Amino acid sequence: xxxxxxxxxxxxxxxxxxxxxxxxxxxxxxxxxxxxxxxxxxxxxxxxxxxxxxxxxxxxxxxxxxxxxxxxxxxxxxxxxxxxxxxxxxxxxxxxxxxxxxxxxxxxxxxxxxxxxxxxxxxxxxxxxxxxxxxxxxxxxxxxxxxxxxxxxxxxxxxxxxxxxxxxxxxxxxxxxxxxxxxxxxxxxxxxxxxxxxxxxxxxxxxxxxxxxxxxxxxxxxxxxxxxxxxxxxxxxxxxxxxxxxxxxxxxxxxxxxxxxx
Amino acid sequence: xxxxxxxxxxxxxxxxxxxxxxxxxxxxxxxxxxxxxxxxxxxxxxxxxxxxxxxxxxxxxxxxxxxxxxxxxxxxxxxxxxxxxxxxxxxxxxxxxxxxxxxxxxxxxxxxxxxxxxxxxxxxxxxxxxxxxxxxxxxxxxxxxxxxxxxxxxxxxxxxxxxxxxxxxxxxxxxxxxxxxxxxxxxxxxxxxxxxxxxxxxxxxxxxxxxxxxxxxxxxxxxxxxxxxxxxxxxxxxxxxxxxxxxxxxxxxxxxxxxxxx
Numbered sequence: 001x002x003x004x005x006x007x008x009x010x011x012x013x014x015x016x017x018x019x020x021x022x023x024x025x026x027x028x029x030x031x032x033x034x035x036x037x038x039x040x041x042x043x044x045x046x047x048x049x050x051x052x053x054x055x056x057x058x059x060x061x062x063x064x065x066x067x068x069x070x071x072x073x074x075x076x077x078x079x080x081x082x083x084x085x086x087x088x089x090x091x092x093x094x095x096x097x098x099x100x101x102x103x104x105x106x107x108x109x110x111x112x113x114x115x116x117x118x119x120x121x122x123x124x125x126x127x128x129x130x131x132x133x134x135x136x137x138x139x140x141x142x143x144x145x146x147x148x149x150x151x152x153x154x155x156x157x158x159x160x161x162x163x164x165x166x167x168x169x170x171x172x173x174x175x176x177x178x179x180x181x182x183x184x185x186x187x188x189x190x191x192x193x194x195x196x197x198x199x200x201x202x203x204x205x206x207x208x209x210x211x212x213x214x215x216x217x218x219x220x221x222x223x224x225x226x227x228x229x230x231x232x233x234x235x236x237x238x239x240x241x242x243x244x245x246x247x248x249x250x251x252x253x254x255x256x257x258x259x260x261x262x
Numbered sequence: 263x264x265x266x267x268x269x270x271x272x273x274x275x276x277x278x279x280x281x282x283x284x285x286x287x288x289x290x291x292x293x294x295x296x297x298x299x300x301x302x303x304x305x306x307x308x309x310x311x312x313x314x315x316x317x318x319x320x321x322x323x324x325x326x327x328x329x330x331x332x333x334x335x336x337x338x339x340x341x342x343x344x345x346x347x348x349x350x351x352x353x354x355x356x357x358x359x360x361x362x363x364x365x366x367x368x369x370x371x372x373x374x375x376x377x378x379x380x381x382x383x384x385x386x387x388x389x390x391x392x393x394x395x396x397x398x399x400x401x402x403x404x405x406x407x408x409x410x411x412x413x414x415x416x417x418x419x420x421x422x423x424x425x426x427x428x429x430x431x432x433x434x435x436x437x438x439x440x441x442x443x444x445x446x447x448x449x450x451x452x453x454x455x456x457x458x459x460x461x462x463x464x465x466x467x468x469x470x471x472x473x474x475x476x477x478x479x480x481x482x483x484x485x486x487x488x489x490x491x492x493x494x495x496x497x498x499x500x501x502x503x504x505x506x507x508x509x510x511x512x513x514x515x516x517x518x519x520x521x522x523x524x
Contacts, residue, residue, distance in 0.1 A: 121383060129510060131503035134496025159503050197521055233520040234396025241393035241421050248391060248513040251506070255514045258495040259459055 001071050002047065002078070010047070010078040010090060016146055023093045025148035026078075029085040032158050037063050039161035041091050047078060048087040056087075080150035093148060096164040100137030107177060107184060109136040109204055110257060113170050115220050116143045116211035117246060123147070124155020125247040126209070131159035133254040138165045139173055139206075170208075174223035177206065186225050188216050189249055191242075193227025201257045212246045228253065263333050264309065264340070272309065272340040272352060278408055285355045287410035288340075291347040294420050299325050301423035303353050309340060310349040318349075342412035355410060358426040362399030369439060369446060371398040371466055372519060375432050377482050378405045378473035379508060385409070386417020387509040388471070393421035395516040400427045401435055401468075432470075436485035439468065448487045450478050451511055453504075455489025463519045474508050490515065 012018035013026045024044055027036055030052070037043055037059060046060065046067045053060065053067055060067050075084040102108055112135050117123050123145050130138050145152060147165050156163075177184040185205035208224060210216035216224070230252050232240055244252070274280035275288045286306055289298055292314070299305055299321060308322065308329045315322065315329055322329050337346040364370055374397050379385050385407050392400050407414060409427050418425075439446040447467035470486060472478035478486070492514050494502055506514070 125507050125510060128503050128507065132492075132494045132506055134494070157503065157505075157507075162502075230394075230517065231520075232394045232396070240424075241390050241419065243419075244394055244513070245387050245390065245419075245509075247507075248387060248510060251510040252513055252517045255492065255517070258493075 002068060002074050006047075006068065007074075007077050010088070013090065014080050014150060016149070019093070019146070019148050024090050025093060025153060026080060026088055026150055027091055027153050027160075028079060028081055028088045028150075029154070030087055032154065032156075032160075033087050033089045034059065035158035035161040036089060036091055037065065041094060041161060044090040044092055046087060046089050047075070049075070052086040081154070096137075097166050099164040100139075100166055107136070107204075107206070109134075110202075111135060111137045111139060111206045112250065112254075113139045113141075113173065113186075113206050113208045114144050115141050115170060115208060115216050116214070117209065118143075118145055119212055119246070120145050120149050120151035121155050122212065122245070122247040123149075124152045124157075124160075126250050127152075127156040127163050127165060128159040129247065129251045129254055130163045131156075133258050135163065135254065138163060139170060140165060140167045141170045142167060171219055171223070174206070174208075174220065178223050178225065186223050187253075188221060188224035188227050189253060190215065190227045190229050193229050195231050196228050196253060196256050197231070199226070199228070203257070207250075207253060207257070209246060209250050264330060264336050268309075268330065269336075269339050272350070275352065276342050276412060278411070281355070281408075281410050286352050287355060287415060288342060288350055288412055289353055289415050289422075290341060290343055290350045290412075291416070292349055294416065294418075294422075295349050295351045296321065297420035297423040298351060298353055299327065303356060303423060306352040306354055308349060308351050309337070311337070314348040343416070358399075359428050361426040362401075362428055369398070369466075369468070371396075372464075373397060373399045373401060373468045374512065374516075375401040375403075375435065375448075375468050375470045376406050377403050377432060377470060377478050378476070379471065380405075380407055381474055381508070382407050382411050382413035383417050384474065384507065384509040385411075386414045386419075386422075388512050389414075389418045389425050389427060390421040391509065391513045391516055392425045393418075395520050397425065397516065400425055401432060402427060402429045403432045404429060432482055433485070436468070436470075436482065440485055440487065448485050449515075450483060450486035450489050451515060452477065452489045452491050455491050457493050458490050458515060458518050459493070461488070461490070465519070469512075469515060469519070471508060471512050 019025050027033055043065045046065055047070050050069050112130055153160055178186055185202055188208045281287050289295055305327045308327055309332050312331050374392055415422055440448055447464055450470040
């Protein structure tokens with residue numbers, strides 16, 4: 001049975017203000033929680049039904065994580081989901097910048113930079129895509145939806161346990177990287193430019209993805225060394241979709257970067 | 263100013279039961295509403311702020327659509343959105359099956375078949391993807407989320423005005439098409455099979471996409487003539503994303519079918 005203080009603390013973590021104050025976030029569901037348990041994230045506590053605890057006793061003991069049993073109806077008081085799952089974890093936020101760079105501070109491989117992605121579903125889905133396609137790190141502008149928003153965490157489907165996601169000033173990052181010795185190509189996703197299919201795509205660089213409605217801001221566009229677009233197909237008298245969803249565009253672009261390298 | 267009956271009628275259309283009873287659905291936002299006004303859909307009525315009406319007077323007059331002014335605060339009473347937009351349309355549902363087949367009843371070009379897609383965002387996004395990539399028609403199993411659910415309508419971002427979406431028995435459709443003289447290839451998206459990149463993709467056929475968690479049902483799998491999968495890239499000790507979101511997978515597959523044909 002949960003204490004009033006536990007209910008109050010966990011519920012507070014739905015809000016960014018308290019996530020920042022306590023340096024913790026919540027994750028729910030068997031798959032997501034077990035992936036986090038098997039990752040470098042530290043788990044402050046697990047709140048679960050007796051059935052879940054019995055079924056996962058050896059894992060919980062092995063990891064030495066404090067576990068609290070929730071009675072029927074109690075999960076509804078702490079969950080951020082419309083339909084609660086049998087398990088919720090309170091997880092410590094941790095810095096991951098060092099995973100994204102080598103010992104010189106240089107970027108490694110292929111990276112994403114997200115300029116003002118606002119929709120939590122898009123953000124989580126993009127992290128899942130990054131995981132699938134072996135993207136080294138995801139850099140986010142400060143105006144992006146926060147990584148530890150419960151909707152983002154859930155939409156990553158566990159990929160948050162593996163992909164380094166770093167909030168930073170993208171203009172500074174791009175200025176540094178494109179002006180440095182290890183000159184990095186910066187690809188920008190636009191609705192014009194060069195077709196994604198009509199050029200050589202490198203296995204290192206930064207792919208810049210813009211806001212859902214406004215695209216890439218002019219401030220960042222000036223760092224883009226190659227504008228790329230995804231061609232649409234066919235046409236009808238009735239017109240055409242004007243654009244693709246930001247996460248969908250990211251997926252098609254990442255797949256194409258990797259296509260000849262599988 | 264809206265009447266009580268108008269508020270009651272429009273609010274009722276948030277529910278499938280009343281959409282089926284009245285054969286109408288709602289669409290909101292300038293872009294979506296104007297795209298529907300310029301499409302074969304018949305608009306029963308437009309509910310908008312005086313500013314929107316003034317700015318769009320010639321279009322509204324040209325189309326001869328009944329327009330009702332909403333006073334400040336009234337849109338909140340009829341909207342299905344968290345943040346209401348200045349314009350809402352009540353639209354007549356119409357059958358579109360004839361657009362998907364030629365005069366012999368044969369399918370045309372490349373089509374999608376959705377087996378039990380439940381998430382409204384995925385459904386709407388897939389229709390937007392179909393529009394972008396010139397997919398001829400989207401066939402949906404009866405268990406898919408309903409096309410005219412407000413969240414689906416909004417997620418199509420206007421593509422609902424152009425893409426024929428047909429709810430039908432997929433087993434019957436596939437049995438008919440794969441057994442017919444105009445033998446149609448049926449591609450199925452799986453987590454195994456042939457790499458999407460290691461084969462010739464035709465410009466006609468059906469691409470079958472399965473449920474978000476369970477994939478393609480065995481009942482439909484037997485009609486699949488080519489199992490395709492999207493390879494993941496790289497690996498780490500921490501593991502890998504197990505799958506991609508259904509709409510993301512659809513996008514990558516559609517892009518690859520069209521890649522050499524732009």
